[in-house]
Amino acid sequence: MRTKQMLPVLLMVLVCSSLMFAGTVSGKVTYTGTPAHQKPIDMSKEPSCAKQHPTPITTETVVTGANNALDNVVVYVSAGAPDEGQVPTQAITYTQKGCQYIPHVLPMHVGQEFDIINDDQTSHNIHPLPKVNIEWNKSQPPGTPPIKEKYDKPEFIEVKCNIHPWMHGYFAVLKTSHYDISKEAGDFKLPNLPAGKYTITAWHEKYGTQTADVTITGNETKDVNFTFKATPY
Amino acid sequence: MNSLKPMRCISASLFTATPGCTTLGTAILGLILAAAFTVPASAQDAPDVGPLRPVVVKPMESHIGNLIGHSTSDNAKYDYRRFCAGCHGVAGDGNGENAVWLDPKPRDFTIATFKCRSTLTGTLPTDEDLFNTIGRGIANSNMPVWNTISHQERADLVAYIKIFSPRWEHEKAGTPITVPPEPPVTIESISHGKALFTKLECWKCHGPHGEGDGPSASTLTDSKDNPIRPYNFAIAGNDSRFKCGSTNQDIYKIFMTGVDGTPMPSFADVIQPNDAWDLVHFLRTLQVHRHSKENEVLRAAHGVIPPYVEQKTSSLAPVAPADNKTSGGGQ
Numbered sequence: 001m002r003t004k005q006m007l008p009v010l011l012m013v014l015v016c017s018s019l020m021f022a023g024t025v026s027g028k029v030t031y032t033g034t035p036a037h038q039k040p041i042d043m044s045k046e047p048s049c050a051k052q053h054p055t056p057i058t059t060e061t062v063v064t065g066a067n068n069a070l071d072n073v074v075v076y077v078s079a080g081a082p083d084e085g086q087v088p089t090q091a092i093t094y095t096q097k098g099c100q101y102i103p104h105v106l107p108m109h110v111g112q113e114f115d116i117i118n119d120d121q122t123s124h125n126i127h128p129l130p131k132v133n134i135e136w137n138k139s140q141p142p143g144t145p146p147i148k149e150k151y152d153k154p155e156f157i158e159v160k161c162n163i164h165p166w167m168h169g170y171f172a173v174l175k176t177s178h179y180d181i182s183k184e185a186g187d188f189k190l191p192n193l194p195a196g197k198y199t200i201t202a203w204h205e206k207y208g209t210q211t212a213d214v215t216i217t218g219n220e221t222k223d224v225n226f227t228f229k230a231t232p233y
Numbered sequence: 234m235n236s237l238k239p240m241r242c243i244s245a246s247l248f249t250a251t252p253g254c255t256t257l258g259t260a261i262l263g264l265i266l267a268a269a270f271t272v273p274a275s276a277q278d279a280p281d282v283g284p285l286r287p288v289v290v291k292p293m294e295s296h297i298g299n300l301i302g303h304s305t306s307d308n309a310k311y312d313y314r315r316f317c318a319g320c321h322g323v324a325g326d327g328n329g330e331n332a333v334w335l336d337p338k339p340r341d342f343t344i345a346t347f348k349c350r351s352t353l354t355g356t357l358p359t360d361e362d363l364f365n366t367i368g369r370g371i372a373n374s375n376m377p378v379w380n381t382i383s384h385q386e387r388a389d390l391v392a393y394i395k396i397f398s399p400r401w402e403h404e405k406a407g408t409p410i411t412v413p414p415e416p417p418v419t420i421e422s423i424s425h426g427k428a429l430f431t432k433l434e435c436w437k438c439h440g441p442h443g444e445g446d447g448p449s450a451s452t453l454t455d456s457k458d459n460p461i462r463p464y465n466f467a468i469a470g471n472d473s474r475f476k477c478g479s480t481n482q483d484i485y486k487i488f489m490t491g492v493d494g495t496p497m498p499s500f501a502d503v504i505q506p507n508d509a510w511d512l513v514h515f516l517r518t519l520q521v522h523r524h525s526k527e528n529e530v531l532r533a534a535h536g537v538i539p540p541y542v543e544q545k546t547s548s549l550a551p552v553a554p555a556d557n558k559t560s561g562g563g564q
Contacts, residue, residue: 139500165452
């Protein structure tokens with residue numbers, strides 16, 4: 001009885017201490033060189049989507065920000081992550097809206113359930129193209145419930161809609177939940193890392209991967225920056 | 234080997250009047266024809282198929298009714314090399330020596346993705362599915378009808394293609410979907426099927442008249458990035474077959490389970506079983522040159538498919554979007 005009462009307290013202490021002494025890895029992802037020109041997407045074949053974009057959107061293969069910032073880069077702990085095998089229970093969503101995937105890259109933990117939502121007035125088919133995981137291809141007409149899926153093995157999976165060939169996205173299935181996506185300014189942050197040695201990997205759908213080794217000794221913030229060499233083609 | 238000389242004689246006689254050849258040629262041709270049925274197997278072999286090397290293969294099994302196929306049987310090893318490897322490759326990766334010339338490409342058994350399944354998308358097909366595919370061949374592709382080899386040999390081949398992917402060791406085949414008995418064809422079922430065809434946007438690829446010319450048709454690629462065409466219903470003749478069969482039950486299974494490895498998705502989660510039959514009935518009317526009960530019903534209705542009016546008793550789940558009021562499907 002007594003141990004049972006003590007348990008929450010013990011847990012609190014554990015959680016607090018781990019948070020107090022947790023380090024953070026943060027930094028910026030940038031590029032050098034000339035990135036590929038992103039082409040405007042012609043959605044005239046799908047008027048219900050076209051009208052959602054008064055100015056045509058462009059492809060998202062390479063998205064950049066000011067000061068050579070590179071967006072949509074998945075930065076994650078590829079070795080040493082303390083949470084490997086701990087599958088998060090919170091649901092994550094991948095939305096099809098305006099014949100676009102939101103987000104363009106969806107990171108997730110191996111085995112984590114995610115919902116695919118169709119917010120459009122048109123049918124989509126969700127056709128991820130894994131090489132390691134199992135391939136499936138499902139139709140999702142408007143108004144149908146979310147498709148619930150998960151992947152068993154770590155992999156970067158291209159996602160396509162065959163009906164709307166301009167729709168391209170990625171699932172980043174990782175062995176950890178210590179991940180972030182570089183945003184407009186190219187910045188990322190991986191908090192809550194206990195003391196230890198880590199390998200941080202940055203993955204970009206066009207420019208591949210880069211890694212950096214970091215050692216966290218306590219309650220500190222380590223700066224790690226990644227620079228990708230952009231190619232125009 | 235003594236057949237070489239007469240062969241040369243026959244081919245020569247086709248172009249020039251080689252003395253002694255023309256008369257001899259016919260006799261020898263008859264001899265060769267007769268020999269084709271009597272010579273031992275080794276003499277019929279393709280040049281690259283010699284005696285079986287002692288290959289060690291993973292012991293896999295297949296179960297089709299009472300038949301049990303074994304990957305380790307001589308049947309399996311011999312037949313695979315003799316009949317399958319030319320296209321599917323010795324390693325089962327779909328890169329046989331003929332593969333470069335083929336479109337669509339031969340299946341890659343190493344990823345265990347199969348087009349013709351009675352099971353849900355992403356799952357392994359049943360042994361029976363594979364057995365039927367071998368026996369039926371695949372229409373509009375280079376996969377022939379292998380009804381010349383015995384059922385036991387086919388079962389052995391089903392077991393043999395399992396050695397190429399580890400999935401067969403870790404996973405069970407999917408559960409076949411339930412196909413309810415087919416309701417009678419009526420003009421109403423055809424009309425509802427047409428509404429579904431519009432609502433589910435089958436026409437985006439297959440075209441408004443099923444001619445394979447929808448707005449997305451020209452952009453389609455299979456999962457290995459090879460261009461691929463959507464099925465053209467309109468050119469189907471009386472003896473036409475789909476890739477995965479020719480009966481109404483087969484069409485039902487094709488769109489419900491999807492054609493894995495191609496752009497054709499699965500609709501099992503979005504079409505109710507009875508609605509699916511209505512769609513089947515409509516699809517048959519797209520095959521305008523084919524004699525079918527669906528086309529008879531349509532002819533009796535003077536060739537006009539009335540617009541679908543949703544009934545309260547319909548088994549349909551609610552359909553959300555306002556601009557699709559006339560159609561059903563979805564849940």
